[in-house]
Amino acid sequence: MSPNRAGASPGCGTEGESTVVGNSVRGPDRNSTVHPTATATAMRATRPAPAPSQLLIARSMDGPPMPEVRPAGGHAGGSGQQWTSEPRAQSPIGRRGAPRERGQHVGRALGDLVERSLGFYHEYLERRGIASRQLQGFLAPYLVAAEAELPTYTELLKGMAEGAMVPVWELFAVNAFEELELLLEPQTGRMSFLQTDAGMTPAPRPRIDPDRCSTFAVSGPGFTLLGHNEQWLSGDEGNVAVVIDIPGLGSPTVVSPTVVCCLPAVGMNDLGGAQGIQSLVASDDEPGVPRVFVSRHTLEAGDRPDAVKRAAMPGRAGGYGHVFAFRGGDTFIVETTGRRHSLLSGPGPHTNHYLDPELGDMGPAPSPGSVSRYERLLQLLEERPPETPEDVMAILQDHESRPQAICRHADPRDGDEAASVLFSTVFDVERGRMWVAPGYPCTTPYEEIDLTGVIAAS
Numbered sequence: 261m262s263p264n265r266a267g268a269s270p271g272c273g274t275e276g277e278s279t280v281v282g283n284s285v286r287g288p289d290r291n292s293t294v295h296p297t298a299t300a301t302a303m304r305a306t307r308p309a310p311a312p313s314q315l316l317i318a319r320s321m322d323g324p325p326m327p328e329v330r331p332a333g334g335h336a337g338g339s340g341q342q343w344t345s346e347p348r349a350q351s352p353i354g355r356r357g358a359p360r361e362r363g364q365h366v367g368r369a370l371g372d373l374v375e376r377s378l379g380f381y382h383e384y385l386e387r388r389g390i391a392s393r394q395l396q397g398f399l400a401p402y403l404v405a406a407e408a409e410l411p412t413y414t415e416l417l418k419g420m421a422e423g424a425m426v427p428v429w430e431l432f433a434v435n436a437f438e439e440l441e442l443l444l445e446p447q448t449g450r451m452s453f454l455q456t457d458a459g460m461t462p463a464p465r466p467r468i469d470p471d472r473c474s475t476f477a478v479s480g481p482g483f484t485l486l487g488h489n490e491q492w493l494s495g496d497e498g499n500v501a502v503v504i505d506i507p508g509l510g511s512p513t514v515v516s517p518t519v520v521c522c523l524p525a526v527g528m529n530d531l532g533g534a535q536g537i538q539s540l541v542a543s544d545d546e547p548g549v550p551r552v553f554v555s556r557h558t559l560e561a562g563d564r565p566d567a568v569k570r571a572a573m574p575g576r577a578g579g580y581g582h583v584f585a586f587r588g589g590d591t592f593i594v595e596t597t598g599r600r601h602s603l604l605s606g607p608g609p610h611t612n613h614y615l616d617p618e619l620g621d622m623g624p625a626p627s628p629g630s631v632s633r634y635e636r637l638l639q640l641l642e643e644r645p646p647e648t649p650e651d652v653m654a655i656l657q658d659h660e661s662r663p664q665a666i667c668r669h670a671d672p673r674d675g676d677e678a679a680s681v682l683f684s685t686v687f688d689v690e691r692g693r694m695w696v697a698p699g700y701p702c703t704t705p706y707e708e709i710d711l712t713g714v715i716a717a718s
Contacts, residue, residue, distance in 0.1 A: 316369075316370065316373065316500075316501040316502070317501065317502045317503075317504065317709070318365075318366045318369035318370050318501055318502070318503050318504070319365075319366075319369075319503075319504040319505075319506065320362035320363070320365055320366050320503070320504065320505045320506055320507070330707060330708050330710065331705050331706070331707055331708070332649070332650070332653070332695050332705065332706040332707065332708050358415070359412045359413070359415035359416045359419065359507070360415045360416070360418060360419035360422075361419060362416060362419060362505065362507065363415065363416040363417060363418065363419020363420040363421075363422070363423060364419040364420070364422050364423035365419075365423060366416075366419075366420055366423060366503060366505075367419060367420035367421060367422060367423020367424035367425075367426075368423040368424065369423075370420075370424060370501055370503075370520045371423065371424035371425060371426075373498075373499045373501065373520040374420070374424040374426055374431070374499075374520050374521055375424065375425075375426060376498075376499060377434070377496055377499040377519065377520055377521045378426055378430050378431070378434070378521060380493075380495040380496055380499075380676060381430065381433065381434055381437075381495075381521070382430070383495075383676075384493070384495065384676075384677065385433075385444075388444050390444065392427060392429065392430055395429040395430065395432075395433050395440075396429050398433075398440060398443055399429065399432060399433060399436055399439075399440065401547035401548075402432075402436050402439055402547055402548070402549070402550050402577060403432055403436075405547065405548045405549045405575050405577070406549050406550060406553050408575070409549050409553075409573065409574070409575045410549060410553050410554075410556075410557055413523055413553050413556050413557065414553075416505075416523060417431060417432060417435060417523060431521055434519075434521040434522060435521070435522055435523055435550055435552045435553065436550040436552070436577075437552075438539055438550070438551050438552070438578065439545075439547075439550050439551070439577050439578065442541070442545065471491070471539075471611075471612045471627055471629040471630050471664065471679065472491045472492060472538065472539045472612060472679070473488065473489060473490055473491045473492075473536070473537065473538045473539065473611070473612070474488070474489045474491065474538070474609065474610075474611050474633050474634075474637060474656075474666050475487065475488045475489075475536030475537070475538060475581075475583040475609065475610055476536075476583065476607070476608060476609035476610070476637055476641060476652075476655070477534075477536075477583050477584065477585040477591040477592075477607050477608070478591070478607045478641065478645065478646050478647075478652070479585065479589035479590075479591050479607055480589075480645075480647055482690065483647055483648070483688070483690060484585050484586070484587060484588070484589050484590075484591065484688075484689045484690050485585065485646065485648075485649060485652050485686065485687065485688055485689075486534040486535075486536055486583065486584075486585040486591075486652075486686070486687045486689070487536075487646075487652040487653070487655060487656050487684075487685070487686050487687075488526050488536035488583075488656075488684070488685050488686075489656050489666060489667065489668075489681045489683075489684045489701065490517070490519070490526065490681060490682050490683045490684070490685070491668055491679055491680065491681050491682075492519060492679070492680070492682050493676065493677060493678070493679065493680075494670035494674075494675075494676055494677070494678040494679065494680040494682075495675075495676030495677065496519055496521075496682060497670075497680065497682055497699070498698075499519055499520045499521070499682075500517065500518070500519060500520065500682055500683045500698045501517075501518065501520050502515065502516065502517050502518075502696060502709055503515070503516050503518055503524050504714060505524060506714075511560065512529040512530050512531045512560050512562070513529060513530040513714060513715065514527050514528070514529045514530075514559050514560060515527050515528050515529075515694065515709070515711060515714065515715060516528075516559065517683050517685045517694075517696045517698075519682060522552055523552055523553065523555075523556040524556055524559055525537055525552055525555035525556055525559065526555075526559075526685065527559055527687075528687045528689060528692075528694055528711075528715060529559060529560055529561075529562075529715070530692075530714070530715045531560075531561070531562040531563075532562075532586055532587030532588070532689055532692075533561050533562065533563070533567070533584060533585070533586045533587070533689065534584070534585045534586075534687035534689050535555070535558060535559050535561070535567075535582060535583065535584055535585075536582075536583045536610075537551075537555045537580045537581065537582055537583070538580065538581040538583075538610050538611055538612050539551070539580065539581075539612055540578070540579040540580055540581055540595065540596070540597070540612060540613070540614060540623060541578060541579070541623055541624065542578065542579055542597035542598060542600075542614075542619065542622040542623045543597075543622045543623070544597050544598035544599045544600070544622060545577060545578040545579075545597070545598050546577065546578075546598055547577060548575045548576050548577035548578075548598065549573070549575050549576050549577055550577055551576070551577060551578055551579070551580050554570075554571065554573060554576055554580065554596075555580060555582070557570050557573065558570040558571050558582055558594075561584070563586060563590070564584070564586065564590055564592060567582070567584050567586075567592075567594060568594055568601070568603055571594040571596055571601060572594070572596060572601040576596060576598055576599075577598060578596075578597065578598050579595065579596035579597040579598060579601075579619075580595075580596055581593060581594075581595050581610040581611075581612070581614075581615075582594040582595075582596070583609075583610050585687065585689050586689065587689045587690055591606060591607040591608075592604060592605045592606065593608070593610050593615070595610075595614055595615065595616050595619055597619055597622055597623075600618075600619060600622070602616035602618070602619050604616065607641075608638070608641070609634055609637035609638060609641065610634070611630040611631075611633045611634040611637070612626075612627065612629075612630035613625075613626035613627065613630045613631065613634070628663050628664075629663055629664035630664075632661040632662055632663055632664050632665075633661055633664050633665070633666050635661070636658060636660060636661035636665075636666055637655070637666065640655045640658060641655070649686045649688055649693070649695060652686045653684075653686055653695070653697075653701065653706055656684045656686070656701045657684075657701045657702040659702065667681055667684075667700055667701055667702050668680055668681050669681070669700060680700070681699075681700055681701065682698075682699070683696060683697060683698045683699065684696070684697040684700075684701035684704075684706070685697070686706065692711050692712075692715035693708065693709075693710070693711060694708070694709050694711060694715075695707065695708050695709070696709060
């Protein structure tokens, strides 16, 4: 790293250790004992948030030296300074092996942030009268479905919990948050995150509109790009990392910027594909495989038919808008409900309402927030069609739409349940490159994650 990035110098890991950028390092004396929930809450209260510009990279196996991280030069969010960074030292935080082993290594590397993140969710649920011991009663049908349909990823998640020394049910709850939210009563006198984010008023049985995330894909002669803003609860700000999962044995490598408690969902794979996702709800939502697990499954797609098959897998709890971009210029959207799906061909944006009219009839009316972001994205893509990663970044930094901007900032009146952009990312699938701004993209410089040797470009 550049010497002028205070607190972000690289570190060297030894066996049993993990290298963390801008955060404390977990030592070799960790074991599989689970921390009680109170520990996570206490740790969040005492641990300061990491600086937004400091990216942590976790890898699930031993391999080549870790990727370089360097500022993106010459775009609106950064200084434009040109310099060469030193490569990160190899960090043996993971090794080739079964999914559970890979999860354990990722969990050890991200353990401090996982505990801090879970502290927030623990408080969020406590405000709604839900204790950790009650999560199993709410979520058992979802875990059973995930274990039946996608056992690889449930093993990954259990390994993460063991590596981070946190309760499995709490970690699973974050990965099933979109399903759990639909089951919870809002805090007395306060609307839920989803209701507030949709600009709703209180009602006895309020409709849930999940206004989260904005994505678009574009392609043209020599370029295929995907841009994504991760809109989520502001209480999870700073708990962001880049996860590199290298399963081997014929499965593709995936690289994903993610909220640390979640399985990778947004990202790129070494087959030449990238994915962004947006939350959706419909009338056929029911207990099944949580959405995050499905998106981790689709992140491994190698082409359009594979992507559609994975997104439309049976047993889903609900739907997503999956925006895909593949090397060679193939861009498209797969919209899903719990039981149905639709393929929308070509480049373009997606937010948090169905674009397919038939699926739209199964969901709530588009919320003003989702519509405002979608229409602004359409306008910008038409007025200044992006052809470079910097062009994509400029669109993701936009604040001109109302009631919600593409680059949405937290409203301090909503406290830690405000919606805001936690990270922004750009994928260049033709060249196997990605950029991440771990915070608001208008103020947090994008940093390139050099994936040479990790994601192969043609």
